[in-house]
Amino acid sequence: MVVLNKIYTRTGDSGETALSDGTRVAKHSPRVAAYGTVDETNATVGLARLHADGQIDARLALIQNDLFDLGADLSRPGMDKDDEAEYPPLRIIDAQVDRLEREIDEMNAGLHALRSFILPGGTALSAHLHLVRTVARRAERLAVELSALEPVNPAAIRYLNRLSDWCFVAARVANGGGADDVLWVPGANR
Template identity: 80%
Template sequence: MVVLNKIYTRTGDGGETALGNGARVAKFSARVAAYGTVDEVNSTVGMARLHAEGEMDAALAMIQNDLFDLGADLCRPDMDKDAEAEYPPLRLADAQVERLEAEIDAMTDKLEPLRSFILPGGTPLAAHLHLCRTVSRRAERLAVELSQAEPVNPAAVKFLNRLSDWFFAAGRMANNGGKDDVLWVPGANR
């Protein structure tokens, strides 16, 4: 259980922050950049939810919870010591990736195949989902970069890769099942 009885601690005033295992690192470290960008994705999902209803809102709520799981995973290095930890760290599970895949497949089955690239936009929900997509791609790049230097849960990277695909499919669904997608016209303004 988390208890926040004081919001500021002053422990980061020198430019360092604590990871989930208590280690202190620079606030610009690759690990902090990765999980900080996951937090940014979560905020963009919160904005998208202002325009979502029903099943879409419920799916986005699940994704927000998964993103907190992902942040908890990424803020906890030393995967090789998970078994020894006093409190087992929360790690993203392959089942969370598989759920995204199933949802992507279900949305894609309802969409006409694309014959052009689409521009981010359309309905307010679709535009917000495209923003979620691009920020999640950045989070993925940062997580992959981190994985080149330190151990990262492979399911975390897979989740981020699928998540941007999920947002793409959801953006199309939010554009009247793709009928109102804004199509790219190559060279239209030459």
């Protein structure tokens, strides 16, 4: 259980922060950049939820919780030392990725095939889901970059990859099942 009695600690004033295992690292480290961008992704999901209701809102609530799990995963280095940890670290698992895939397939089944790229927009919810999608893609790139330097849970990277796909399909659902998608017209303004 997390207990936050005091919000500011002054321990980060020198440009360092603590990872969840207590290790102190620079705030600009690749690990902090990765889990910080996951946190940013979560904040954009919160914005999208302001425009969502029903099933999409319920699914976005699950995603927000997953993103906290993912941030906890990325903030805990040492995948190879999980068995030695004092308490088991929280890791994203394949079942969370699988749930996103099932939901993507379910939502996509009711959509017409795309014959053009689409521009972010349409309804407010769709536009916000496209914002979540792009921030999730950045988080994924940063997690992949981190994985080139030190071990990262592969399921965490897969989750971010599926999340951006989930947001793309959900944005189309939010645009009247794709009827209100804004299509890209190559070279239209030449």
